[in-house]
Amino acid sequence: MTRRERALGTARTGQVVTAISLLALAGVFVRALAFTPVDRLQGPAQKILYIHAPVAFTSLMAFAVCGVLSLIYLAMRDRRLDRAAAASAEVGVAFSVAMLITGPIWGKPVWGTWWTWDARLTSTLFIFLLFVGYLIMRDAVIDPDQRARFSAVIGIMGLVLVPFIHLTVYLFRTLHPNPTLLKPSAPSMPGVMLVTLLSSIGVFLLLYAGFVTQRYAVAALQELREEEMLRDS
Amino acid sequence: MPVADYARVVWAIIAKDAMVEWRTKTAFLSAMVFAILVLSILFFARDPTAVSSLDVAPGALWVTFTFAAMVGLNRAFLLERENGAMDGMLLTPIPRTAIFVGKMGGNLLFVALVEAISIPLFILFYNVSLAGRLPQLILVTAMATVAFVAVGTLLSAMVVRTRFAELMLPVLLLPFLIPPVVSAVQVTARILAGRPLSEMMPWLKLLAGFDIVFCVLTVLLFEATLDE
Numbered sequence: 001m002t003r004r005e006r007a008l009g010t011a012r013t014g015q016v017v018t019a020i021s022l023l024a025l026a027g028v029f030v031r032a033l034a035f036t037p038v039d040r041l042q043g044p045a046q047k048i049l050y051i052h053a054p055v056a057f058t059s060l061m062a063f064a065v066c067g068v069l070s071l072i073y074l075a076m077r078d079r080r081l082d083r084a085a086a087a088s089a090e091v092g093v094a095f096s097v098a099m100l101i102t103g104p105i106w107g108k109p110v111w112g113t114w115w116t117w118d119a120r121l122t123s124t125l126f127i128f129l130l131f132v133g134y135l136i137m138r139d140a141v142i143d144p145d146q147r148a149r150f151s152a153v154i155g156i157m158g159l160v161l162v163p164f165i166h167l168t169v170y171l172f173r174t175l176h177p178n179p180t181l182l183k184p185s186a187p188s189m190p191g192v193m194l195v196t197l198l199s200s201i202g203v204f205l206l207l208y209a210g211f212v213t214q215r216y217a218v219a220a221l222q223e224l225r226e227e228e229m230l231r232d233s
Numbered sequence: 234m235p236v237a238d239y240a241r242v243v244w245a246i247i248a249k250d251a252m253v254e255w256r257t258k259t260a261f262l263s264a265m266v267f268a269i270l271v272l273s274i275l276f277f278a279r280d281p282t283a284v285s286s287l288d289v290a291p292g293a294l295w296v297t298f299t300f301a302a303m304v305g306l307n308r309a310f311l312l313e314r315e316n317g318a319m320d321g322m323l324l325t326p327i328p329r330t331a332i333f334v335g336k337m338g339g340n341l342l343f344v345a346l347v348e349a350i351s352i353p354l355f356i357l358f359y360n361v362s363l364a365g366r367l368p369q370l371i372l373v374t375a376m377a378t379v380a381f382v383a384v385g386t387l388l389s390a391m392v393v394r395t396r397f398a399e400l401m402l403p404v405l406l407l408p409f410l411i412p413p414v415v416s417a418v419q420v421t422a423r424i425l426a427g428r429p430l431s432e433m434m435p436w437l438k439l440l441a442g443f444d445i446v447f448c449v450l451t452v453l454l455f456e457a458t459l460d461e
Contacts, residue, residue, distance in 0.1 A: 074454075074457050126408055126411055127408075129407075129408055130408035130409075133404045133405045133408065134405075136401070136404055137391075137392075137395060137401060137404075137405060140392075140395035140396045140397055140401055141394070141395050141396075142396070146394065146460065149457050149458065150391045150395070150458065152457065153387070153391065153454050153457050153458055154391075154405065156450075156454065157384070157387075157409065157447075157450065157451075157454070158408075160446060160447070160450055161408065161409055161412075164412040164439070164442075164443055164446075165408075165411055165412060167412070167439055168411060168412040168415050168416065168439065171419075171435055171436065171439070
């Protein structure tokens with residue numbers, strides 16, 4: 001099998017995973033809207049949680065994956081790791097945009113304001129900007145090896161920066177709802193809502209996997225084309 | 234390599250950079266003019282009947298330092314790119330980390346000089362009375378400067394070899410400046426207001442942690458930015 005065929009096969013797998021997760025996503029929407037009770041205090045606005053929290057979680061995880069893959073790349077210098085790190089960062093940025101759009105839509109009716117400099121809001125905004133910078137820099141480096149090394153350096157530094165940013169904005173007061181899911185005691189949410197939220201998280205993780213696989217295959221094809229053009233010239 | 238030799242190499246690189254800057258003074262003068270302009274413009278960016286100059290002073294000082302430092306950081310590795318100077322340095326039998334520490338030292342010297350001139354101007358322009366609290370201001374300035382020079386030097390080593398080099402540095406560097414600059418602004422505000430040290434401690438601890446972690450990390454990562 002040639003490299004081209006292999007990349008096309010990976011792209012095909014990514015498409016299948018994406019298609020399955022989009023179908024599942026439709027199912028989650030139906031469940032969230034029709035079969036999950038409306039929140040007593042927040043009303044219908046609370047439904048946004050089923051998109052907002054999963055995309056937020058997935059995008060932060062995507063950036064963490066990018067950082068870890070960057071670290072492994074510098075140790076092993078395998079170009080596939082760089083491609084996967086870049087794919088993860090790009091999907092993370094896309095999910096962050098979804099998070100930053102759904103957040104204010106929920107914030108307006110519940111907090112009474114579209115935007116506030118709340119701790120978690122602010123840190124996710126900065127982390128999003130950092131990884132936009134990461135993607136811009138990838139475009140600005142022509143040599144693929146150099147691009148991989150530079151990206152890895154930024155990815156690792158980003159991974160280390162995240163706790164510092166979080167600590168910085170945490171020293172300001174926070175308005176965000178306290179953790180309802182990932183906390184030491186039992187989740188403070190009715191079972192029906194919890195099932196909807198958890199299945200939504202699962203679906204978004206699957207969607208992430210589908211997107212990253214496709215993006216990875218596109219990067220592999222791009223590199224192949226670059227090599228061909230170098231050989232022809 | 235023994236510590237004394239290592240220090241000698243680092244010093245040689247700092248001296249080289251200082252010498253180059255001394256002979257042209259272009260970057261230093263630009264950074265200085267830039268600093269004065271930013272300090273004065275920010276003074277007018279408020280309603281003087283509603284906001285006292287002391288309320289905007291800490292922010293103004295740190296915006297000035299950040300952007301003036303960027304002028305110097307951009308230049309640091311641009312110098313080495315011309316005539317393949319970096320290749321020459323890499324060919325010499327010295328540890329790679331010494332090159333980084335030397336370049337960082339040169340940048341620190343540059344930014345420290347800009348700050349040393351800006352602080353008196355800041356006190357003059359914003360009518361600040363420090364009353365014996367100058368050492369505190371110098372300490373926090375030093376801590377925050379180390380933080381952004383360490384990260385800035387590493388990023389500058391990379392961005393000079395990308396397209397749109399001058400544009401890339403702020404985009405990549407500013408997210409990294411959030412913890413040190415926010416801490417520095419918070420501490421500076423408390424120093425100017427004459428608050429006790431205990432109120433500044435959380436921010437100073439954050440700043441110290443950032444300094445240690447990023448100084449070590451940037452030295453370790455520098456080698457990955459070099460072309461084989």
